[in-house]
Amino acid sequence: MVRYFYGVLVLLVFCLYSCHNTDGSSKGVLKEVKESKPDAVSDGAITYRKRCAVCHGNDGAAGIYNAAYLGISTMDDASIAKVLKSGKGAMPSFSNSLNEVQIMQVTSYIKTLRH
Numbered sequence: 001m002v003r004y005f006y007g008v009l010v011l012l013v014f015c016l017y018s019c020h021n022t023d024g025s026s027k028g029v030l031k032e033v034k035e036s037k038p039d040a041v042s043d044g045a046i047t048y049r050k051r052c053a054v055c056h057g058n059d060g061a062a063g064i065y066n067a068a069y070l071g072i073s074t075m076d077d078a079s080i081a082k083v084l085k086s087g088k089g090a091m092p093s094f095s096n097s098l099n100e101v102q103i104m105q106v107t108s109y110i111k112t113l114r115h
């Protein structure tokens with residue numbers, strides 16, 4: 001019974017989390033960041049150089065530890081934020097080291113690496 005309860009709880013949390021991400025609220029934060037601080041991309045670039053370039057490289061193509069090539073990534077903002085918060089494969093989670101605003105800034109920056 002206790003297990004069942006936890007199962008339901010996990011599902012509920014997951015659902016709340018997904019709903020949160022699909023209702024566009026992450027994009028809302030990004031928009032707010034851009035409006036309040038037009039240089040969100042350049043702030044994102046600083047975070048990127050400090051935290052991400054070690055694996056992804058300055059241009060997103062280094063592929064160290066098999067890091068994804070960001071130039072051809074097609075992820076939307078919500079999915080990027082999810083990867084940053086939860087980590088993926090060899091990529092660590094940044095939920096303790098980057099706040100919501102920094103995540104949105106670095107997200108807008110890595111999209112400029114696409115071509």
Ligand code: HEC
Pocket residue numbers: 047048051052053054055056064065066067068069070072073074075080083084088089090091092094106107110
């Ligand atoms: C320790 C190395 C490492 C660091 C540091 C790192 N990443 Fe990654 N990243 C990876 C690896 C490895 C993958 C591929 C994960 C997989 O698909 O299994 C990845 C995947 C991604 C993806 C998914 C791309 C796609 O289309 O699949 C994004 C976006 C991303 N990283 C962004 C970032 C950002 C932004 C930072 C800095 C905040 C960062 N990464 C820091 C190693 C790293």
